[in-house]
Amino acid sequence: MSDEEMDFSDDDYDAYYGGEFDGDVDHVDPLKNDPEYMDVAFLIDTEVERLLNESVEELSNSIQVTPSLAKMLLHMSNWNLPEVVARYRQDSHKLLTSVHIKPPQPPPQNVFQDGEVTFCPVCLAPMSPDNASHLTCGHTFCKDCWSMHFEVQIMQGMSVGIECMGNNCQVSAPEDFVLGLLNRPQLKEKYQQYAFADYVRSHPQLRFCPGPNCNIVVQAKECQAKRVICVNCKTQFCYKCGSDYHAPTDCETIRKWLTKCADDSETANYISAHTKDCPKCHICIEKNGGCNHMQCYNCKNDFCWMCLGCWKAHGSEYYECSRYKENPNIAHESAHAQAREALKKYLHYYERWENHSKSLKLEEETLAKIRERIQEKVMAGTGTWIDWQYLLDAAALLAKCRYTLQNTYPFAYYLEAGPRKDLFEYQQAQLEAEIENLSWKIERAEMTDRGELENQMDIVEKRRSTLLSDFLQV
């Protein structure tokens, strides 16, 4: 995707022209007006460790505890340093008990009595103070048993929260205690890996990139449902919920929608076939491009793939095939009719959602074709590679806009009827019409004037950002 390339060029632009070189130009940061903009940093593991260690060091210095304990305290309190310090100063015992560093009751007497043999309660072998160990709770076990206990826990994916072996004892083992008793270097490494992941997950300003096998950690001051594109693996995701980006729909609604689609997809698949008949000559048509403006190869009829209506009637002024028309008398109908109506309504939105998803895939093929055509043209000496870049930009913009358009359908499905919904569906229809226009022009790029295409790109992006700034809630 060249989406992020565009974002980068924005950044580069800022770095180059921003700051003190601003001069007399009335500089408006373009990012500040972008409703999707979010200030994030991409960190690698060593940078994250440095960041965490700074907090650990600060806490350990200010309340005089070991770094290992400070780390545990921070982990258990979502890395809220001022709060930990305040709670510690107020009542250190209460804090340490609540985060399972200390037991609620004071530890029992030393288990080792002079002149008597003491047995480890786990392996039942005799033990001496030299080869035994205990946490703050005083439950004493031999070092071999501790080590085995940690191994088994780590193999199950546990790290920071590994508890004491005592029955009903919830005291957690701090990092240095575990590492000091583990024998195998491989397990030490595994423990540290898991612990690192736990620390990142408990830190409110950090997130792992959800991309497969990607180790990048994303840092943001605020947790917002906005787009993040990983610098490393290019995965695009919502910062708040970590799943695929979904503006203008919010995290909870998209989750509800996707569950619903997964539940109902059998019916939907059955009903929405992959082909449709031309409304005029009834020849069977398979959609092979992303654009919804169809032209029948047989009778040259121009029609809309979604509603099968005449394309001209969609016009540029009043495009409303995206709008679902509810039956006004539905409240008086039977339960059966209401259920049918509910399914009809869902299918209306689902078909459009699914259709845009398919269009996105088809437009990826168009992009590949554009690349080939550019290659051919450059080889044939018709313009340079740079001359044809605008086509790639147009395709990237189309993908970005269609992606947003796809995500407007779950939003509209859950939106309550009223003036807000009317406005939303109006804007959605406008965006949809312009996107189809752009798609049509890109598919026929040779015949389209460059100025006209760039004009169309501008219109589409404006429609998209207007819709987002009016309806995006983060």
Added chain:
Amino acid sequence: MAAGLPRRIIKETQRLMAEPVPGISAVPDESNARYFHVVVAGPEGSPFQGGVFKLELFLPEEYPMSAPKVRFMTKIYHPNIDKLGRICLDILKDKWSPALQIRTVLLSIQALLSAPNPDDPLANDVAELWKVNESEAIRIAREWTRTYAMGN
């Protein structure tokens, strides 16, 4: 098989044989010292009274760092035991502690028979009936005890 058997398992087995828990017998298999044949008597006052329930208990490689694996072999109508005989008991899962023993596990299972917990179910249909119509559930549990846990 006794070679390489941890001291802990040997000690526990010896004690189980020397001082058995009332109402419970646990005997290691002849060919596998980690596999126990367990018989639990239905507790008095419970719908399982008079029944004799067979269980199998296996000590995994990591024992005692991991919990023993226990399963009912005799069919039983109980909200925390499913039709495969698997048991929903916290100490067999996340509340396991290496300081617990075979003896404590068996005692807990006996206690579970006396006090079913339909709010933390494993067999959902049984738990449901136990909550909405306890007397009917107890009647079925008695009937199952008669049918499957008495006689042979």
